[in-house]
Amino acid sequence: MSDPSKLSARYTTLVVAAISLIVLTCVAFIVPVPYVELRPGPVRDTLSTVKGGQPMFTFGAKVKTYPTTGSLYFTTVRVPPPDAKMSLAAALTAYVQSDHAVIPKDLIYPENETAEQSDAESAAQMTGSQDSSRVAALRAAGYKITGRPSVVQVVKGGAAFGKLVVGDVFLDVDGKKVSNPDQVVKAVGTHKPGEAVRLTVERRKKPVNVSIVTRADPKDKSVPRVGISIGVTYDGPDVNNNVGTDVGGPSAGTMFALAIYDKLTPGSLTGGKKVAGTGEITPDGTVAPIGGIRQKMAGAAKAQVTIFLVPAANCAEAADGDDHGLKLVKISNLKGAISSLEALAKNPDAKVPSCS
Structure with a gap:
């Protein structure tokens, strides 16, 4: 004859195991992982x-x-x-x-x-x-392609907002011709925050003169910013x-x-x-x-x-x-x-x- 206490213990173990399995299954299917x-x-x-x-x-x-x-x-x-x-x-x-x-x-x-x-x-x-x-394809096919520095983003509310637009191509900074983004950044960097920088850009194939008062970089007050991102526009x-x-x-x-x-x-x-x-x-x-x-x-x-x-x-x-x-x-x-x-x-x- 079976011992009731042993049957009860076995039953309890099975119930706990079943509940644990159900909980783990729920965790596997419900709790998200990163x-x-x-x-x-x-x-x-x-x-x-x-x-x-x-x-x-x-x-x-x-x-x-x-x-x-x-x-x-x-x-x-x-x-x-x-x-x-x-x-x-x-x-x-x-x-x-x-x-x-x-x-x-x-x-x-x-x-x-x-x-x-x-x-x-x-x-x-x-x-x-x-x-x-x-x-890359045009160059591989034998075309001579050159690039010019251009505006790819204007920060809303920044110094250049309302004066420069995406697609403007830089021709000169303070009267000096520029041919790549580094030259534009370097020329703007010669100013102190609060000073005006004079730019000539090409917009819709016509030159446009712009004067922008630089602002201090929030992280370094000695660095002048005009609030734009510069990239390259290619011809061809x-x-x-x-x-x-x-x-x-x-x-x-x-x-x-x-x-x-x-x-x-x-x-x-x-x-x-x-x-x-x-x-x-x-x-x-x-x-x-x-x-x-x-x-x-x-x-x-x-x-x-x-x-x-x-x-x-x-x-x-x-x-x-x-x-x-x-x-x-x-x-x-x-x-x-x-x-x-x-x-x-x-x-x-x-x-x-x-x-x-």
Whole structure:
């Protein structure tokens, strides 16, 4: 005959274990963890059309372009918005999927960043990427492109507010010609806070004279400020990027540049092949590393791509795992990417820099 006290103890243990399991399960599915999941995103062919049937790239009337074949895809990563919550269970599920990644949230979004702030930053990065890719491609195609210092932001309520506008190109400061942002900053810095600085800017192709009384930097009262951010405006033929506003960030730059170059030069850069890739690009053609390389490779593979261009600094990560049957081509600059694609267009077995 069973001992009632032992049965009671066993029953109590089972109940406690069941309750503990229920609590832990609730914690796993409800309590958020400070991580985000990266997933493969869609790919877009830069040599194709966008919504409405318009080509992704259109060129000025005086720009000579050539027909081409094949595809040059830029790749994307799906990232949840900054206010999204991720449970421990979701994090564990994503972690075991080879084409997904789970990373600390603060690596993607600064603390307390809103969705609106994140979208604005991403859009600004895309705008910069479009401009850099245009300049790099035009230079690679043989165009001589020069840059001039210009206003890229005017601080609301600042000394220059109402006097300078975004897009103004600096011609001279205090009567001295300037040709780069450093010269503008240095010339303004010769003044004491409260002194006026005389500027001549080009606005709508006409010179405009402006006098601005400098203000002290809030962190260093000896430093004069006019309340603007300075960048570079590049000349050259008109190249319009029609990708739209549904994609952000800087990582499509290299593929943008390759597409522009392909249209500006005779023949097909891809030899009719499906090529994808990624990488931020600078105006001088340098390719910089990006995030989410594994997810971008997976997205490209779904589009039946055969060649994938990988920034050199991302090669180790790209080669660490399933290559999805992709030929991983290592690139450090636009010139190298062009050379590799030209070689592979002629001979699929050509020796080119590789991640493997």
